[in-house]
Amino acid sequence: MTEIDLSHAVWYTSSRSQQNGACVEVARNLPSIVAVRDSKDRSGPMLALAPSVWQEFIVAVKSSEFDLH
Numbered sequence: 001m002t003e004i005d006l007s008h009a010v011w012y013t014s015s016r017s018q019q020n021g022a023c024v025e026v027a028r029n030l031p032s033i034v035a036v037r038d039s040k041d042r043s044g045p046m047l048a049l050a051p052s053v054w055q056e057f058i059v060a061v062k063s064s065e066f067d068l069h
Contacts, residue, residue: 004048009035011042026054 009027017023017039025042027035034054037046049057060066 004033004035006030006035006046006048011035011037013039028054 006027008030010029011025011027013025014023023039025037025039028051032050033048034051035046035048036054038044
C-alpha cells in the first residue's frame with residue numbers, strides 16, 4: 001500500500017459540528033485526494049478519498065440517504 005503524505009493538509013471542521021467534539025475534519029487542499037479524520041483523535045487513522053467519492057458522499061448525506069429515522 002502506498003503511503004500518502006498528509007503533512008501539508010489544511011484541516012477544517014464542519015460549521016455544523018457540535019461543541020462536544022463529535023465531528024470530523026476534512027482537508028481538501030491536497031492534489032487528487034480529500035482527507036478525513038476524527039477531530040477527537042487527530043493523530044489516529046485518516047481516510048484518503050478521491051474527490052469524486054467525497055462529492056458522492058456529500059450528495060448522499062444532503063439527500064438524507066443515511067438518516068436513521
